[in-house]
Amino acid sequence: MKIAVINSGSSSLKFKLFEMPSGRVIINKLVEHIGEPNSSVKNHFEAIESLHVNFADIDAVGHRVVHGGEKFRNSVLIDDEVIEAIKDLIPLAPLHNPANLEGIKVIRHKAPDTVQIAVFDTAFHATLPKEAFVYALPYEMYEKNQIRRYGFHGTSHAYLLQEAAALLNKKVQETNIITLHLGNGASACAIKNGKSCDTSMGFTPLEGLVMGTRCGDIDPAIALFMQNELGLSADEVDNTLNKKSGLLGLCGENDVRNIERRSDERAKLALDIMVRRIQKYIGAYMIVLEEVDAVVFSGGIGENSSYVREKVMNNKILKNIKSLVIKTNEELQIINECLWVLKNRKITQA
Template sequence: MLDQHVLVLNCGSSSLKFAILDAQSGDELITGLAECLISEDARLKYSYQGQKQTESLIANASHQQAITRLVDIIKANKLERSLIAVGHRVVHGGEHFTQSVVITEHVKQVIADTISLAPLHNPANLVGIEAAEKAFDTLPQVAVFDTAFHQTMPKHAYLYALPYELYQQHGVRRYGFHGTSHHYVAKQAATVLQQPFETLALISAHLGNGCSVTAIKNGVSVDTSMGLTPLEGVVMGTRSGDIDPGLFNFLTQQLGYSAVKIDTLLNKQSGLLGLSKLSNDCRTIEDAHLAGNAQASLALEVFCYRLAKQIAAYVVPLGTLDGLIFTGGIGENSQLIRQKVIDSLNFFGFKLNEQANSQARFGQSGVITSNQTGPQALVIPTNEEWMIARDAAALALEVI
């Protein structure tokens, strides 16, 4: 079979994460990150054939300049010969896209039209797309949307109890994010459980600096914790998750906060960082907790309680439960948080296998419970890049 290598690009506002993967096996040829773009400290780091390299880019380097340098590296190592597509992670596709698509002028216009729903992400995604089109003008460009997997949610799950005109005229509804990750780990869990993906009731907890929980029934997303923006839902690294909307009035009227200050507070100063007063890094907080830091312990308790409560709630749309999946940096590596959450959910019949739980770290996957009946808990490392590569390859082969 011919090589199916895909260049995967993930553009942030000041960064560019990239990888070339074999879409069939998931094997990586090269991975890297251009960071601090549009600043004096712009630099590019990458790993190829076991060798790690770091180099400075020109001051205030743009995404286009970072991609130009990336192209030079790819061509110097003759990696472009097997490329069949470029896959782009796009954060928000609104209601327009229920699956990945080959990028056209129309697709780019829709991404631009959705900027109001993702003002920090979609503009950067468009910059990456246009830069890649110039650099790889003969390759199909494919957009893979964070929101697409959740477009199967029923209306009663995604609507807010607001005047209906806000949805009709402005698209105000719950969209959800991390869809590529949730879809990937759910399919992997079906393989581990040796059951058809289309018959399972699964809950996936993607836990990193951003956290979301998704209910997956018969192969499709039926509810998810993030909403119009990635701020809604469970406690995260620096984001508050669900709060009383009346807080806005209190902060503005009583404390004189501006809208910008409130946005900064809820997105960048809250969550684990705000509660612990230490860090948004779960490893730092766990170390402090084990050393007896009461504030760190409180942050972990709030995080785990809210997470367990959200997981339990998703049995409502599922009606039953076959498996609970932990993924993301925290979900894949924190045996303490997994233990606390599973202990809170013991009414489901979970019996934690402590040895399996302690071993499920640094890319190790598998079942971490040992109950003979009822749902199982699993750790499944996510691989959004491979999912993007697979979608891009499948669509590229249709148009080649």
């Protein structure tokens, strides 16, 4: 069986073709600068054409879809209804869902009989209790406008759960862990009895931990101050919080490897602020979970920075908790989700 994984971004397309059940990667390609000035690749159709893959020979294609809203609690077979629902969710992910849809539509055009499956970044967090996902805003904003915590990096946290449970020699449904996906984008997740019960990213991926260029948690009135007192437009505020803040804003760069090599005060402060925020979330999630089997580090920083890991765990309370380092594999998790959907499809059809 051949299963492909497509991550269709606004200006890039990642493609991996797996042979199952061996898990061998047959093709691994990345197409960048889609639609950018001077790029030879004008759109996603041309990007997929450039892969030179016969999709009619592939058994299934799994698509990473960033936002599934409240509708999609699991991965699903893609049909007309699913496409319309993903389209309806564009206001919640205006940069991502349109690009995800483009990848789906191109494969439909090229190989209409090939099974396609949507794997949602938000679905793993569909188990959050209401007290974890409802903001203390006028309640009608949740009911009418879908303003709530959704959480992201779901495929990564789901993969880390499976791997951590195996390493801890525990059943998934009995595993209580705190997973840390630490990269340029970063999020924490409290997993109780194998289910996400809290997570640091919220309505958007801006909330939570200090990231490469995102500020994470701040007083929301700062955004109003930036507009009213500093004269920034709404777009400028958005750009500042998402692309000019975080480690980059604190010390001028967002590559932790370079920051660690520096000896200046700003570099040290940036790392200390990032570490402190991670520790605050771990502490909060310890209360939520009551029992913690392990803290799991993953992502580019979590996997490779022993400095950050040691700083985070260098605490009298945390020293008594097991820590694990697991290399995340979101593509493999998408494959597992596809296999689950295909299996359930066969059961339903039987």
